[in-house]
Amino acid sequence: MAEEAILGYLQHNQEISDSGRFAAEHGIDHDEIVNVVKSLNGFRYVDAQDIKRETWILTEEGKAYASAGSPEVHLFLAIPPGGIAKEELQKKLDPSVYKIGCAQAAKNKWVEMGKLVTRKVQHVDDKVKALLLQIEEGKVVGQDDIKALKARKLIAPQTWKGYSVKKGPNYAPKRKKVATDLTRDNLQRGDWKELEFKEYNFTAKGLPVESGHLHPLLKVRKQLKDIFCQMGFEEMPTNKFVESSFWNFDALFQPQQHPARDSHDTFFLEAPSTTKELPEDYVDRVKNVHESGGYGSRGYGYDWKREEANKNLLRTHTTAVSSRMLYALAQKPFVPKKYFSIDRVFRNEAVDRTHLAEFHQIEGLICDRGLTLGDLIGVLNDFFSRLGMSKLRFKPAYNPYTEPSMEIFSYHEGFGKWVEVGNSGMFRPEMLLPMGLPADVSVIAWGLSLERPTMILYGIDNIRDLFGPKVDIGLIKKNPICRLGI
Ligand code: PHE
Numbered sequence: 001m002a003e004e005a006i007l008g009y010l011q012h013n014q015e016i017s018d019s020g021r022f023a024a025e026h027g028i029d030h031d032e033i034v035n036v037v038k039s040l041n042g043f044r045y046v047d048a049q050d051i052k053r054e055t056w057i058l059t060e061e062g063k064a065y066a067s068a069g070s071p072e073v074h075l076f077l078a079i080p081p082g083g084i085a086k087e088e089l090q091k092k093l094d095p096s097v098y099k100i101g102c103a104q105a106a107k108n109k110w111v112e113m114g115k116l117v118t119r120k121v122q123h124v125d126d127k128v129k130a131l132l133l134q135i136e137e138g139k140v141v142g143q144d145d146i147k148a149l150k151a152r153k154l155i156a157p158q159t160w161k162g163y164s165v166k167k168g169p170n171y172a173p174k175r176k177k178v179a180t181d182l183t184r185d186n187l188q189r190g191d192w193k194e195l196e197f198k199e200y201n202f203t204a205k206g207l208p209v210e211s212g213h214l215h216p217l218l219k220v221r222k223q224l225k226d227i228f229c230q231m232g233f234e235e236m237p238t239n240k241f242v243e244s245s246f247w248n249f250d251a252l253f254q255p256q257q258h259p260a261r262d263s264h265d266t267f268f269l270e271a272p273s274t275t276k277e278l279p280e281d282y283v284d285r286v287k288n289v290h291e292s293g294g295y296g297s298r299g300y301g302y303d304w305k306r307e308e309a310n311k312n313l314l315r316t317h318t319t320a321v322s323s324r325m326l327y328a329l330a331q332k333p334f335v336p337k338k339y340f341s342i343d344r345v346f347r348n349e350a351v352d353r354t355h356l357a358e359f360h361q362i363e364g365l366i367c368d369r370g371l372t373l374g375d376l377i378g379v380l381n382d383f384f385s386r387l388g389m390s391k392l393r394f395k396p397a398y399n400p401y402t403e404p405s406m407e408i409f410s411y412h413e414g415f416g417k418w419v420e421v422g423n424s425g426m427f428r429p430e431m432l433l434p435m436g437l438p439a440d441v442s443v444i445a446w447g448l449s450l451e452r453p454t455m456i457l458y459g460i461d462n463i464r465d466l467f468g469p470k471v472d473i474g475l476i477k478k479n480p481i482c483r484l485g486i
Helices: 002-012 019-026 030-042 060-068 071-077 086-092 095-107 127-136 143-151 184-189 216-230 280-292 306-310 319-330 373-386 429-435 451-458 473-478
Strands: 046-058 111-113 116-119 155-167 242-244 312-314 337-346 358-369 392-399 402-412 417-427 441-449
Touching: 002 019, 002 030, 002 046, 002 155, 019 030, 019 155, 030 046, 030 155, 046 060, 046 127, 046 143, 060 127, 071 095, 071 127, 086 095, 086 116, 095 111, 127 143, 143 155, 216 337, 216 358, 216 373, 216 451, 280 306, 280 429, 319 337, 319 358, 319 429, 319 441, 358 373, 373 392, 373 402, 373 417, 373 441, 392 417, 402 441, 417 451, 429 441, 441 451
Parallel strands: none
Antiparallel strands: 046 155, 111 116, 242 312, 337 358, 358 441, 392 402, 402 417, 417 441
């Protein structure tokens, strides 16, 4: 409709001098006219020139006065013929109406502001309201009035944009439909001879290529795998999300009363609720070490329960994988090993901006004769400096399965402070010796979350933006590749 109106009008007239007036005269929305003019101008049907006009629009306050009247009139009307005490008047009115009303009514010399407020004139007109209504309707208002309303912040300037429009070099009273495809029908009917074809646009951008995109966690994981492999580590199989309490806790010398083994912290399985098999003679050795120690340990001195060890759960750490691997290693003549894993773990935690009930752990361990805490510190320095964290500090910590244990802190240049980046330790003899590992073999190990470094690297401060249903797929598509340590 807008297109017909414009092209039709130009057939008999030189020019549309003002698209705003044209829109009003033809009862067409100006935005629609603007869109059509832009398109016709693009195809050179018309030649459009920008025009701009300064107009005034009402502010929120201006709109309120235009509908309800100005505060000075409200104030005036609230004064009875015999006058009123200031406090009384104040009580009758809204605080802002009272304040502005007093100032304006006094300025207009409508009222006498003594202890008693009285009317000085018989009758007042709401000129402000009338002016605002005129402006709202687009009528022209005198410069002095504009100035006063602007000073009271009742109106604000707005630039109106429109066009003046003339015939263009490709002008026609009706837009020609150009063909974009040569079809079988065109050929059979022979109408291709009359058809006008759309020109090729060789500079048009092609459709974006659809492709898969790696999630940031996968990108960071790949980099970490490369680092472990460069350091000579082998990957452990992490496909058991469901694990028995035995491998997740008991084998790690974690006592059965430990709070982590509560359903508040751990997801236990309802079905199947228990594991089918465990290596019986090893289970006996684990039971003994918990109950009465051995290997130079006093144990915990409690009644170890098999039912507790049988309970299935979603593994709470990948150290469950390490315990299986070390046990398997102990069943054969000893060879030193360097193992790593990066996979999912589960904890029954309240979800917040830094915690999810499922996340990923990075775990590394070295199993060899005669390893010391110095080896652990050395390996951690090597590993973390490859991630770009070369300033490390260690703090004594506690894990049921490691002694000594250390939390790892790294100095973050961007944050200007030390941040915790992992946990580590030397596995206890109470864990290693029942497995059957030779007495002079030690295991140094460490663990950290994959989410933490990923969030730091990608500048994400809410874990729910990284993982789970709230993740913005657009962000995943645009994420840069990951390079660590540069
Ligand atoms: N399993 C520990 C955790 O879940 C990490 C860790 C791994 C600590 C290996 C020491 C040794 O936080």
